[in-house]
Amino acid sequence: MTRIRRRWMTAFVLALMTAACEASQEVDEEEEVARITRAPTPASEFIPVELEATVDNLVARINENELQPMQMIVLLKNLGAFFTPIATGASRAMGELGVTGNVLGPTEQSDDSSSTQELQNKQMAEATANGARGIGVSPFNDVNAAAIDEASAMGVHVVTFDTDLASSKRSIYVGMLNRSAGETAGKTLLDMLPPPPGTVMIHGNVGADWVDGYERTQGAQGVLAAAGYTPLVSQVYFFGGGDAEDVAWMKSQMDAADPPVVGILGLFNLSYRCAMAAEAVGKPELPVVAFDFDPKTVDYMRQGRIKATHIQRQYYEGYLVPYILYGINSIGLDATKAILAPQMFDEARFNIGVDVVPGDKVDAYNDFLDSIGATQ
Structure with missing residues (x-):
């Protein structure tokens, strides 16, 4: 083999090695890209298959983009009784998403709801001022509308749940119709x-x-x-x-x-x-x-x-809110609504549905609630 040919072969091999190293580096970089991974849901006849599929589709679409840090807050009427499974679902979703935020609400329900309403309004204003990009809230009535509208005017999307407030500028309502x-x-x-x-x-x-x-x-x-x-x-x-x-x-x-x-x-x-x-x-x-x-x-x-x-599917109600807020922030409101379409009743309301439990399956349903940490 001539010296020129040997030099050409050497250059060719070096080029292949360089290309291979670059390709390997690209694969490694792709493997290191963060992706949302949901915790597996235990098998049960009571799993709302249609809701699970919708969340999976939303996650798949979000994962097409590079994940971004996000701050959000979820505000409940209280942290006990009916709202306990909602808090469980919201906390789990926020953990899976890796977002910064809290699930907040009074531990005791006062007969006078005005103090809690005022607290919610204050928390929404503080969250917006501190850089939150999404707010989930279970409002009481029209007294919360102005705070929601103010957050919306600052570019913060608000998702209502449990109770809707259609008169406000909330982006989506999530809950039972x-x-x-x-x-x-x-x-x-x-x-x-x-x-x-x-x-x-x-x-x-x-x-x-x-x-x-x-x-x-x-x-x-x-x-x-x-x-x-x-x-x-x-x-x-x-x-x-x-x-x-x-x-x-x-x-x-x-x-x-x-x-x-x-x-x-x-x-x-x-x-x-x-x-x-x-x-x-x-x-x-x-x-x-x-x-x-x-x-x-x-x-x-x-x-x-x-x-x-x-x-009522309180756990899923809470679980969906952070995912929807993250989806809106990541892929936009319209794209998020398109993925939510199977359960969207109209332009702004997502119907969570209800579980129908026959009398002879009480214990099986209790086992299901236990398996997702949503015992009522």
């Missing part, structure tokens, strides 16, 4: 009723001043009326005489119902009173369908007196 949830509960009871005619007692809300309760009641009434039944709404009593007064009022309405009551539907956490009312009129065999997961409701389900209940 009450009219849709009422319709779902009505359909669950329909499968257990004899053919119409018949009256269905609804333990609901008749006043439009409480919008969420009214919407849920209207949804159930519509489904039952369309099926040929006569809906009869008994106003739920959250205060006052407690179980005894509420059950006595339901009994008086059921005794006077024409046509006779053929089923009872409870739409709030006091649904166990529906089973008590059935016993009070001497008809414990009446099919009863409930809402939420109060311990008394669970007891009646174990006895076979409540046939099913409907449970």
Whole structure:
């Protein structure tokens, strides 16, 4: 081999080695790029597959870009009872995202909510001033609208959850849609009723001043009326005489119902009173369908007196909020909404849905909640 050829071969080999090293370095750099990795969700028949798929799709789209540090805050009405699974979900999501932020709320719920409302407004203003790029908040009412609007004007996207505030400039609402949830509960009871005619007692809300309760009641009434039944709404009593007064009022309405009551539907956490009312009129065999997961409701389900209940997905509600906020900051609001489309009810509302739990699967559902750290 001539000296010139040897030199050419040497140069060629060196070029290949250099290219190989550069390619290897590029692969190493790609491997070192941070990616969002979700913790695996334990297998269960109660896993909301459609929500899981939506989160996975959002993560995949975010991971197409280089991850950016982000500061956010999630504000709850309180940190106990109903909101505990929400706090668990939000904290877990923020940990997976690696964002800087906190899940905040009072540990005790005061009878006077004005102090908590003022605290929320102050926390939103402070978070915005300190560089937060996203805020999740469970607002009380219009008193929180100005603080949300001020954050929005500063370029901070706000996601409401649990309670919507459509009059504000929030970007998206995440939570159960009450009219849709009422319709779902009505359909669950329909499968257990004899053919119409018949009256269905609804333990609901008749006043439009409480919008969420009214919407849920209207949804159930519509489904039952369309099926040929006569809906009869008994106003739920959250205060006052407690179980005894509420059950006595339901009994008086059921005794006077024409046509006779053929089923009872409870739409709030006091649904166990529906089973008590059935016993009070001497008809414990009446099919009863409930809402939420109060311990008394669970007891009646174990006895076979409540046939099913409907449970809000608080854990997923909390879990989705940080992911949506991060998505908006990373890929933009419109791109995020496009990925959320399967559960978007309209331009701005994401419907989290409800879990329908049959009476004979109470323990299985409890096991599911335990597995995700969202025991109620």
